[in-house]
Amino acid sequence: MRYPASLILDLIYTKITGRRMNVGMLQKGTISGYYRKPFYLRILESYQLYLFLLPAVLYLFIFNYIPMAGIIIAFKDFRPSEGIFGSSWVGMQNFIRFFNMPMFKVILRNTLALSIYDLIAGFPLPIILALLLNSCPSLRFKKIVQTVTYAPHFISTVVLVGMINILFAPSYGIVGHLLRSLGLINGPLYVLNDPAWFPHLYVWSGVWASIGWSSIIYLGALTGVDLNLYEAAEIDGANKLQKILHIDLPAILPTIVILFILNAGRIMNVGFEKVFLMQNATNLSTSEVISTYVYKTGIGQGSYSLATAIGLFNSVINFIMLVFVNRIARRLGETSLW
Amino acid sequence: MKKTHFDFWFDIVLYIVLGVILFLIAYPLYFVLIASVSDPIEVTSGRVMFYPVKFNFDSYKKVLEYKQLWIGYRNTLIYTTAYTLLSVAITLMAGYALSRKELIGKNIIMAYMVFTMFFSGGLIPTYLLVRSLGLLGNPIIIIILGSVNVYNIIIARTFIQSTIPDELFEAASMDGCGHARFFFSVVLPLSPALIAVLVLFAAVTQWNSWFNAMIYLTKQELMPLQMVLRDIIVSQATFLREMAMDTLGEDFAREALLAETMKYSVIVVASLPILVLYPFLQKYFVKGMMIGSLKQ
Numbered sequence: 001m002r003y004p005a006s007l008i009l010d011l012i013y014t015k016i017t018g019r020r021m022n023v024g025m026l027q028k029g030t031i032s033g034y035y036r037k038p039f040y041l042r043i044l045e046s047y048q049l050y051l052f053l054l055p056a057v058l059y060l061f062i063f064n065y066i067p068m069a070g071i072i073i074a075f076k077d078f079r080p081s082e083g084i085f086g087s088s089w090v091g092m093q094n095f096i097r098f099f100n101m102p103m104f105k106v107i108l109r110n111t112l113a114l115s116i117y118d119l120i121a122g123f124p125l126p127i128i129l130a131l132l133l134n135s136c137p138s139l140r141f142k143k144i145v146q147t148v149t150y151a152p153h154f155i156s157t158v159v160l161v162g163m164i165n166i167l168f169a170p171s172y173g174i175v176g177h178l179l180r181s182l183g184l185i186n187g188p189l190y191v192l193n194d195p196a197w198f199p200h201l202y203v204w205s206g207v208w209a210s211i212g213w214s215s216i217i218y219l220g221a222l223t224g225v226d227l228n229l230y231e232a233a234e235i236d237g238a239n240k241l242q243k244i245l246h247i248d249l250p251a252i253l254p255t256i257v258i259l260f261i262l263n264a265g266r267i268m269n270v271g272f273e274k275v276f277l278m279q280n281a282t283n284l285s286t287s288e289v290i291s292t293y294v295y296k297t298g299i300g301q302g303s304y305s306l307a308t309a310i311g312l313f314n315s316v317i318n319f320i321m322l323v324f325v326n327r328i329a330r331r332l333g334e335t336s337l338w
Numbered sequence: 339m340k341k342t343h344f345d346f347w348f349d350i351v352l353y354i355v356l357g358v359i360l361f362l363i364a365y366p367l368y369f370v371l372i373a374s375v376s377d378p379i380e381v382t383s384g385r386v387m388f389y390p391v392k393f394n395f396d397s398y399k400k401v402l403e404y405k406q407l408w409i410g411y412r413n414t415l416i417y418t419t420a421y422t423l424l425s426v427a428i429t430l431m432a433g434y435a436l437s438r439k440e441l442i443g444k445n446i447i448m449a450y451m452v453f454t455m456f457f458s459g460g461l462i463p464t465y466l467l468v469r470s471l472g473l474l475g476n477p478i479i480i481i482i483l484g485s486v487n488v489y490n491i492i493i494a495r496t497f498i499q500s501t502i503p504d505e506l507f508e509a510a511s512m513d514g515c516g517h518a519r520f521f522f523s524v525v526l527p528l529s530p531a532l533i534a535v536l537v538l539f540a541a542v543t544q545w546n547s548w549f550n551a552m553i554y555l556t557k558q559e560l561m562p563l564q565m566v567l568r569d570i571i572v573s574q575a576t577f578l579r580e581m582a583m584d585t586l587g588e589d590f591a592r593e594a595l596l597a598e599t600m601k602y603s604v605i606v607v608a609s610l611p612i613l614v615l616y617p618f619l620q621k622y623f624v625k626g627m628m629i630g631s632l633k634q
Contacts, residue, residue, distance in 0.1 A: 067459025177384030
């Protein structure tokens, strides 16, 4: 009696939802024809799951959502003594002040220059590394290269910047010694305090630290390539380069597009930590970027409202970039974020 | 199949390019290591290139005497342990809950979480919040901040979903097993790889972090290792001091030069724990990246 009733219920359920009922639903189903427990009972039944989620949900509420609400101080003249709600509204005044600052153009240009340079130099190299590793004939050599190139990922930013400072030190650094012994320069090597060199140091040290780690995701996508394709290509007389260009590259193209969109959405997020650590009095004209400026005006000088406004401006540009690049990607091909 | 002429040369170019990349990445690391065990005068005058010259541990002896560094080490060990425990516990619990089909409102909770991956209040509102919570200068904030990482929660959820079959819980619940019991006696014992990945990600993050300490901590004796390192090796006056030294003449020096090579040994001492463990744990790190990319 019970079994056919469940079957009918399953049939109806499938018709309506397009999914089969699972075993649990069928067993909980009763002859009375009501196959689901009431809503509150089902919630109560899995109360433990909600308890499991509580810490994460609570954390995000306190440390993400409350600060998000705190963004309103960008439109206020925030005074700590009056609190967020007591401070008076000033509309767009903080933004206007920021746009009229002499620093505005400088930090906007530095931020864009640094991140676009980083994207152009840093984005294609891990792809090339992954393609080369994937067609490396020696498995052992491939393993060695992987192990070594992943390692710098685990070095802290502080150590990375420290290494730049000692390796490029004017007269004691190894790079200076090397260049002098090759006769390329005379006297001390001045790159650490030369504003023109800052972007190069920043970008290429970043490539050094992340090229291996970023290649992992492409290598992962390459393992999904059907081996029959290579065989077929070989029969057709394709050489290694052709195999890379016509099999490997198309296989990882969707991954490339997605990662490119995500990176473009972070175009204004220059790595604060590294820039901040690499800054010195002499290279500020190219190394002052929006995020370091927010830190200095906000926490350094206590102009909380102004700093929040600058930070918000940064996030808005990021978001516009993300939408914009995603739209282009959607127009060009079928891969996009949404 | 016979190798063609083209493929032969292609392989040679490939080995050369990979070899150059290998060298460029390995050499700076190797140089720091050999410089740290060489004589300071030899290092600063550029005679140390491919192997240690006048092998000695003087700079390590100096590092051992540097008290602040060991206080930093101790603090970082405490912060890293506490942060890792907290972060992994929260992540696993949330990941498990989100992996269950019967969780009502799952999509809403997911949206609530994923939203924070793209939008945040930014530095200043967060700072003001921490200040109004009275946690400025309190080391607790170092442990709490960043302990919930939505990306890791998604990794945990995806992993549990794909390794623990639904039938397992259904069978267990027939016998009266609740979610909590199931989580502790079935899910956790079945997920050592996931736990390893999460522990490693969390530990590396905390071991390498310094920014929160710079903003939220004030007392010197609470500072983590990376902050102490920053004072030693990123000191912005480095090259100015160097130039001053040039004018003072070479005699002044050995002590001052030793301070220079000390930087190499400090780097080694601070990075060693992770770099030594790394080759053994490599497969877990890579696995973690793979689980994460499933989502994309």
